[in-house]
Amino acid sequence: MDGTLVNTEPYWMSVETELVESYGGTWTHDDAMQLIGSGLLESGRVLREAGVDLEPQQIVDLMTDRVAELLRTQGVPFRPGARELLADLRAQGIPTALVTMSLRRMALDVLDQIDFPAFDLVIAGDEVDRPKPFPDPYLAAAAQLGIDIVDAVVIEDSPTGVAAGAASGAVTLGVPHIVALDGCGADELWSTLEGRTTADLADLHARFAKEGAR
Incomplete structure (x- = not known):
């Protein structure tokens, strides 16, 4: 879905960056690139290691809610064709x-x-x-x-x-x-x-x- 059907990867990257920085950490574009296509729980573990003081499932739920909000407010950008x-x-x-x-x-x-x-x-x-x-x-x-x-x-x-x-x-x-x-x-x-x-x-x-x- 993400990246093949719809161009939501920029939403995920933005949410990851906001979340890590809110806990005083640093999240680079290269860091975000490493998570593309990964399972969300694995992504949650990586973000926890980057300083987000939440359990992986909590991180997943928080990010999903935030990306869903962006989809509602900014639209669903379908990939060409x-x-x-x-x-x-x-x-x-x-x-x-x-x-x-x-x-x-x-x-x-x-x-x-x-x-x-x-x-x-x-x-x-x-x-x-x-x-x-x-x-x-x-x-x-x-x-x-x-x-x-x-x-x-x-x-x-x-x-x-x-x-x-x-x-x-x-x-x-x-x-x-x-x-x-x-x-x-x-x-x-x-x-x-x-x-x-x-x-x-x-x-x-x-x-x-x-x-x-x-």
Whole structure:
């Protein structure tokens, strides 16, 4: 979701900086870059080590509330082509899942801003034992969709997300946003989703499907 479907990473970075500085610490752009794609509890642990005198779960809840407030007041900035590609997938009857390390309540807030039912299911960060870069979230999504993971295409914008997709056995597409994805294990990199359709994803899958795919 964050960085692939919507451009919320600047919101997260701003909230992280405000929080660390409120406890007298220093949080740099490079520090924030290291957390892109990470599970929120892991991010909470890192921020605690940076001086935030709260438990990791408290940090997660506080940050989620603050980012949700920014989404309400400043809007949901969708990434170019993402909403349009989802609409085409729905029109073609392709099952879709949103796999995000954000909390479910935040994911649902974002999905409320899409004017059609974009996803069949949501797998959120507070619903998995092992977050990205482990493959578990994507394997759970495939199981709940009732598909074989090798029949899936994962679309990601972060190194940890790409690692999770690749480890799951899905064809993995990287769409770089804030961080580069060269050498991270994506089957292919696209500079943008703008102008892309279901046919483009079908072609990608046909070229890179793992052995055993139907």
